[in-house]
Amino acid sequence: MPPRELPPQFGPLDAAFLNFERREMPLHIGSVSLCDGLVPFAGFVAGIERKLDLLPRYRQKAVRPFLNVGLPTWQYDPKFDIRRHIFHVTLDAPATDAQLRALTGRIFTSLLDRDKPLWEVYVVDGLAGGRSAIVTKVHHAMVDGVSGVGLLNVMFDPSPDAPPVPKGAPRRKRNRPPPPDETQIFTSALRGAFQSTLDQLAGARKSLAAYGASLFHDSQAVAGLERLVDALPQVLGSLERLPFNRPCSGDRKVAWSEHSFTDARAIRTACGGTVNDVVLTVLAGAVMRYLKLHKESLRNRYFRVMVPVNLRPAGGRGTFGNCVSILPVTLPLFIKDPVERLRHIAAQTGAMKDARVAELIWAGIQWLGALPPPLQALAGSLSLFSTPVPIMHMVATNVPGPQVPLYANGTRLLTMYPYVPAGWDLGVTLAIQSYDGKLFFSFTIDAQAAPDGERMKEFLDASFVELRKAAKVPGTEPAARSKQRRQAPTGAE
Numbered sequence: 001m002p003p004r005e006l007p008p009q010f011g012p013l014d015a016a017f018l019n020f021e022r023r024e025m026p027l028h029i030g031s032v033s034l035c036d037g038l039v040p041f042a043g044f045v046a047g048i049e050r051k052l053d054l055l056p057r058y059r060q061k062a063v064r065p066f067l068n069v070g071l072p073t074w075q076y077d078p079k080f081d082i083r084r085h086i087f088h089v090t091l092d093a094p095a096t097d098a099q100l101r102a103l104t105g106r107i108f109t110s111l112l113d114r115d116k117p118l119w120e121v122y123v124v125d126g127l128a129g130g131r132s133a134i135v136t137k138v139h140h141a142m143v144d145g146v147s148g149v150g151l152l153n154v155m156f157d158p159s160p161d162a163p164p165v166p167k168g169a170p171r172r173k174r175n176r177p178p179p180p181d182e183t184q185i186f187t188s189a190l191r192g193a194f195q196s197t198l199d200q201l202a203g204a205r206k207s208l209a210a211y212g213a214s215l216f217h218d219s220q221a222v223a224g225l226e227r228l229v230d231a232l233p234q235v236l237g238s239l240e241r242l243p244f245n246r247p248c249s250g251d252r253k254v255a256w257s258e259h260s261f262t263d264a265r266a267i268r269t270a271c272g273g274t275v276n277d278v279v280l281t282v283l284a285g286a287v288m289r290y291l292k293l294h295k296e297s298l299r300n301r302y303f304r305v306m307v308p309v310n311l312r313p314a315g316g317r318g319t320f321g322n323c324v325s326i327l328p329v330t331l332p333l334f335i336k337d338p339v340e341r342l343r344h345i346a347a348q349t350g351a352m353k354d355a356r357v358a359e360l361i362w363a364g365i366q367w368l369g370a371l372p373p374p375l376q377a378l379a380g381s382l383s384l385f386s387t388p389v390p391i392m393h394m395v396a397t398n399v400p401g402p403q404v405p406l407y408a409n410g411t412r413l414l415t416m417y418p419y420v421p422a423g424w425d426l427g428v429t430l431a432i433q434s435y436d437g438k439l440f441f442s443f444t445i446d447a448q449a450a451p452d453g454e455r456m457k458e459f460l461d462a463s464f465v466e467l468r469k470a471a472k473v474p475g476t477e478p479a480a481r482s483k484q485r486r487q488a489p490t491g492a493e
Helices: 012-019 041-054 097-109 149-155 182-217 219-236 261-271 275-293 338-354 357-369 373-380 455-470 479-487
Strands: 028-035 060-063 073-076 086-095 119-127 132-139 252-260 302-310 324-332 394-399 417-419 428-435 438-446
Touching: 012 373, 028 097, 041 086, 041 119, 041 149, 086 097, 097 119, 097 132, 097 252, 132 149, 252 261, 252 417, 252 455, 261 275, 261 338, 261 438, 261 455, 275 302, 275 324, 275 338, 275 394, 275 455, 324 338, 324 357, 338 357, 338 455, 417 428, 417 438, 438 455
Parallel strands: 086 119, 302 394, 394 428
Antiparallel strands: 028 132, 028 417, 060 073, 119 132, 252 438, 302 324, 428 438
16 A cells, blocks of 8 residues: 655744743734624635635644654644634624723633644624624744735635625535554654754755855845944843733733824835834834833833744745744834934844845744754743843734735725734734735733733824824824724714
8 A cells, every 4th residue: 555645744933833832822823803894604604614725724733743753744634624613702782892802812812722723713793883803813833924814815805796605505525635644654753853953954054155145246235234233232232121021921912003004104205214114113102101101211221123024935925834034123212203213223124134134043043943843842841931131022023914905705804903922021012914005003912911011002002193293294094993983883982
């Protein structure tokens, strides 16, 4: 009998997200979309099931090899049932946005069940104004922020006129592949453990060699490196803890805000830099206000943010797994003038991009990925909650989203609030998603590390307005917020 086809293995970075997850640090990402009306639950489920063959990974679960001798594999779930992944929740109408945020925090607090494919979707009814919401939750081992658009493409349509699912249509029977041979998997995992280490080391050497070669041929990279040298004391210097850098409990809260994408681009045009520099400037202003709330000095204080950078090749947006590096951007908290702060941040990020720092750090990530899978699994089981000196204060990720309206079974999505994990001693994280002409900001807050972390929303709003006015940009109101207010009944939030 010929050997059965082996299931696909995790990448080393994907395995790290699985190994290092714990109760205090759930490692899933997700999103929350408010909808302009009710989403028919049965039709929504049937529509996703009809298109799920486009994403076979969403029918596969994570399986560890015996004794963790190698990387985990993705294997088809023999008990797969889409109704174990999509749930219907009804709040007491008319539920407020605050009640939706509380529900969302509870959803994101719980770990995903490892005994089934690592994703869930919640359809929430009962919101004020006749609205509903869709909450998605996908493990970071499956996707990063960019590749996570795959599920969105399956759930949502670019037109309200998506073909309806026939009422009473029978559920499709799929031919599930036979389970793989366990002995063959163990042997392959053992062999693959050594091969993975060699591949990661070879990849790291190749990345370093390519980076070194670029310094001989790319004058822009050399110039960026020279500019970056002047900023090294602040980029690599030791840091003081901020009030939210404390051990986390895993209990999650969320805080949401939205602003005009047009305004952000107008600020960029008026002051220089990129939209992401504008976002980081606004975030620094919010943290400055948070420190003042806690009566902490801003004198010579810096705020280090790890900014994920997509290194996925062109055309790889819809693929699975993680392909991200990071930029350690150090933001000044003592520059009161927001425009001056923006220019300072833009100079730093510009030097990092020109010097190709993200590619250099990616080589380091590959070196860490060379840790043999058994040791990585062992390291993931250790209780590491904080470091004596903080390496960073926060993760802030900005993911470009679709700039056209999306629909769920003909119901328009008004918002797209993203979600990223918090954990260890990072009690607050920030995710930003652009969608349909707006920027949606979402803070993830650990209830123990940052009991008052929800104040960051009002501080971010004030910081955005302050920067917009300083840049002499006339304000525009996000359409989603206006539409929500028009639809809300008297007395609703």
